[in-house]
Amino acid sequence: MIDADELLYVLDMPGLTVEERGGGLSVAIEREQLRPALGALMGHPAWRHLSTLTAQRRGDEIEVLYHLWMGQEVTLRLRCALAGAELPSVSALAPTAAWYEREVHDLLGVGFAEHPGLTPLLLPEDWQGPPPFLSQEPDR
Amino acid sequence: MSEMTIPIGPQHPLLKEPISVSLDVSGERIVRARISTGYVHRGLERLAERRTYEQNVVVVECICGICSHVHTMAYCQAIEALAGIEAPERAKYIRVLLCELERIHSHLLWMGVLAEAIGFTAIFMYAWREREAILDIMEEISGGRIAHGANVIGGVCADISADKAAHSLARLRTFRQEMELFMDVLERDRSFRRRTQGIGVLAAEMARTFGQVGPPARASGIDVDMRRDAPYAAYPRLAFDVITATAGDVWSRAQVRMREIIQSLYLCHQVIQSLPEGPLAARSPRRVPPGEVTMRCEAPRGELFYYVRAEGGPSPARLKVRTPSVPQFVALEHTLPGLETADFAAVIAGADLCIACADR
Numbered sequence: 001m002i003d004a005d006e007l008l009y010v011l012d013m014p015g016l017t018v019e020e021r022g023g024g025l026s027v028a029i030e031r032e033q034l035r036p037a038l039g040a041l042m043g044h045p046a047w048r049h050l051s052t053l054t055a056q057r058r059g060d061e062i063e064v065l066y067h068l069w070m071g072q073e074v075t076l077r078l079r080c081a082l083a084g085a086e087l088p089s090v091s092a093l094a095p096t097a098a099w100y101e102r103e104v105h106d107l108l109g110v111g112f113a114e115h116p117g118l119t120p121l122l123l124p125e126d127w128q129g130p131p132p133f134l135s136q137e138p139d140r
Numbered sequence: 141m142s143e144m145t146i147p148i149g150p151q152h153p154l155l156k157e158p159i160s161v162s163l164d165v166s167g168e169r170i171v172r173a174r175i176s177t178g179y180v181h182r183g184l185e186r187l188a189e190r191r192t193y194e195q196n197v198v199v200v201e202c203i204c205g206i207c208s209h210v211h212t213m214a215y216c217q218a219i220e221a222l223a224g225i226e227a228p229e230r231a232k233y234i235r236v237l238l239c240e241l242e243r244i245h246s247h248l249l250w251m252g253v254l255a256e257a258i259g260f261t262a263i264f265m266y267a268w269r270e271r272e273a274i275l276d277i278m279e280e281i282s283g284g285r286i287a288h289g290a291n292v293i294g295g296v297c298a299d300i301s302a303d304k305a306a307h308s309l310a311r312l313r314t315f316r317q318e319m320e321l322f323m324d325v326l327e328r329d330r331s332f333r334r335r336t337q338g339i340g341v342l343a344a345e346m347a348r349t350f351g352q353v354g355p356p357a358r359a360s361g362i363d364v365d366m367r368r369d370a371p372y373a374a375y376p377r378l379a380f381d382v383i384t385a386t387a388g389d390v391w392s393r394a395q396v397r398m399r400e401i402i403q404s405l406y407l408c409h410q411v412i413q414s415l416p417e418g419p420l421a422a423r424s425p426r427r428v429p430p431g432e433v434t435m436r437c438e439a440p441r442g443e444l445f446y447y448v449r450a451e452g453g454p455s456p457a458r459l460k461v462r463t464p465s466v467p468q469f470v471a472l473e474h475t476l477p478g479l480e481t482a483d484f485a486a487v488i489a490g491a492d493l494c495i496a497c498a499d500r
Contacts, residue, residue, distance in 0.1 A: 021432065022434050049353065051436070069436070069443070095474075099466055132186060
C-alpha cells in the first residue's frame, strides 16, 4: 500500500495534488509527466501492475485514467483535446498498455506517440465513422 | 529455412471462441505470433450508458457466460459503493458461494478444454461430467446453470434453504472425492506431464513485466489474489490459501487451478456452515449520486476490474470493464515464439482465455 504523502514524495513533481477518490488515490498530471510518473511508481515496492486505461468524454475534453494496482487503486488522470489528441505511449514501461492504448484509440480516437502498432483492437479494419464513444447517433 | 504463416482462427477446432492467432513458423518452430481480437465485441460498455443502473445488471451478466456471476457482483458492489448502501451479510455469503461454485466449474471446464486440446479426451469427458454437479447446485440456488441472475443492486435475489444447503454439502463432499482422479492425472500421468511440463514457460520476472493476474500469475510465483488483497463480500471472514507454483509452465497452471478447486470447496463448506440469517438485499437506491468508483474482484481467470462514473442520472456516465484475459494476450505473443507448433495447442488451451470477456 502507499498513502497520499508517500505518493507525492515518490512522484516528486511540483504542483501535484492527491485526492482520495473512488476508493483509491487520484492524481491529475500533465502529458509530459506521464512517463516519469509511471516510471517512478513502477519502482515502488507496492507496485503490482497496470490494470487498464479508461478514456471518457468530459465535456469538450477527453479524460484518460491510468488505473494502477499498488495494494490499492492509484489513478493517474490526464486531459486531452476531443479531436486530434496524442499522448505518449507507456507500452515501453508496461507492455500491456499497448493493448489498452489501442482500445482508447479505437473508441475515442486518441493517438499514442511511439506506440509499437496502433492497429484496431475491437473495431474492424475497415471501420468508417467517428470513434464510437464520440458518436452522437441516437439510441435504437 | 523459409517461413510460412499459419492462420489459426477466428474459427478453428482448437478455439472455443473466435480469436485470430497468426503463427509465422520456420519448419516446426514458431517464430512470431500475432493475436487479433474483436470478433465478439458487442459494445456493451456503450450500451450501459444508455440503460438504467438496474438494467445494466443484465447487460454485464452478458459479458461472459462462464464468469457471469463475478461480473454482476463487481458491478453491483460498485453501484452500492457509489450509492452508499451495503448488502446484508446473508447476501454477501451467498455471493461468495456462487463465486466459488463458479470458480470450480470454470476451472473444470478449462481442465476439459486443455485435456481435449492435447488429445486426452477421457479427461475432457470426466471433467465435464463432474462439472455437472456444480452446475446443478447453482441451478438449485439461482435457477440458472450459467446466467444465474442472482445479484441485484443491494444484495441477492436467490436464497438457499436449510434443505438445499445440506444437500449441497453432501454433493460437494462427493465431488471432492472425484477430484482425486484429476490430481492423480496431474501428478502421475506421464503423457499429460510430457505435453505440459516445461511448455509455455513464463518466468516470474516476465510475468510481472506483462502484468499477469490470476492463475497464470500465481503459476509463475506471483502472489496476487483480489479476494485477499482487496477483500470484498464475505471473504474477510473466511479462510483460504492463495495457491502459487514456481515453474510458470502449462503444468503449473494446471496445478494451481486444480488446487484452487480444493480451496473453493473449503470456502463453499465454510459459507454453507456459517450462513447468517437475515434479509437478502438492502433497499435499492432511488438514485445514484454523482461520483466514481473502481472495483476489483477475483474472477476465475484473475483480477476483474470495474470503473463506474455517475453524474446523478438514471444511467452511468461511463462503465469500463477490464477482464483478466487481456494481459494474457500480450504475454502469449511473447511466450509462443520459440515453441514447436505441436505445443501451440497446449499453450493456447492452457491459457484459459475468455474472448467474450476480453471483447465485451
